[in-house]
Amino acid sequence: MSLPTRIVPVVCALLYRLKQADEERHSVTASKSAYDLLVSLRHEDASNFANLWEFPGGKVEEGETHAQALTRECREELDVHIEVTDNKCVHAIHFEKSEEGVRTQYSVFFYWARMKFDGQVAKALASQKVAWVHYDDLKTREFCPGDETLIEELAKGSIAPPA
Template sequence: MAGKKYIRVVGAVIVNSDDEILCAQRPSDKNLALKWEFPGGKVEQGETETEALTRELHEEMECRIEVSDKITTTVYEYDFGIVELTTYYAEVLAGEIKLLEHVDMKWMSRENIGDLDWAPADIPAIELIQNKRELSSR
């Protein structure tokens, strides 16, 4: 039996001026159908994580982003492969967000993002995002 496919992906945690976070819902015909995720995608060979994230958001949502702080890297084994997800905070610089890849999107407060049915690899980042506010207010 061959080893599972190892997939490096990046996700953008986009925060708006109201401190709400962009959550995107996966299409029903893909792996992790209708699960929620941070938008992003695969890192291609020869690309940095930041370049991949900028390119993927342009392709999936037609917006230009600025990538800032790294949040975390999580490795999660799914039935279709092993996913290494690195999440970064990001800000939309230009363009209105369009759903070219996802079936739905929501802006949600940090407190409530955990209410959605997330892809498992995204959950550790959600916990860190939710704790960030407490850390910054100390």
């Protein structure tokens, strides 16, 4: 007999910051070497992947668009206002777990986003830590297992912020 199944959509922000020199020159092209991403360390009592690094985000609530869910999650988790810079999802992962007689299928969607206002400082409200990390240094941290392919693509530059 198949288990009852719950479908859980999750959205994550690839929240990027161009290197200052490029911002000042208004060089809008996010060249391969010119940006950092904001990452957070999952809580030690998270139900999945505790104590691993992640891109900020969370579950989409009923009736929300992905962009609405992302802006809400970033306000709740980091106390920052963000804007989604590209409405096209750049990467997605899918996994499932079965627990207490229920199968849960997660679909995790990643979007480019930026801080909406200058000078905002992200706070670790729902995580243990937050950090700005150069895209090529992400691989030195232990991330949720499904994020690995994305991190490789970011390191190669085959996934890069919108110009």
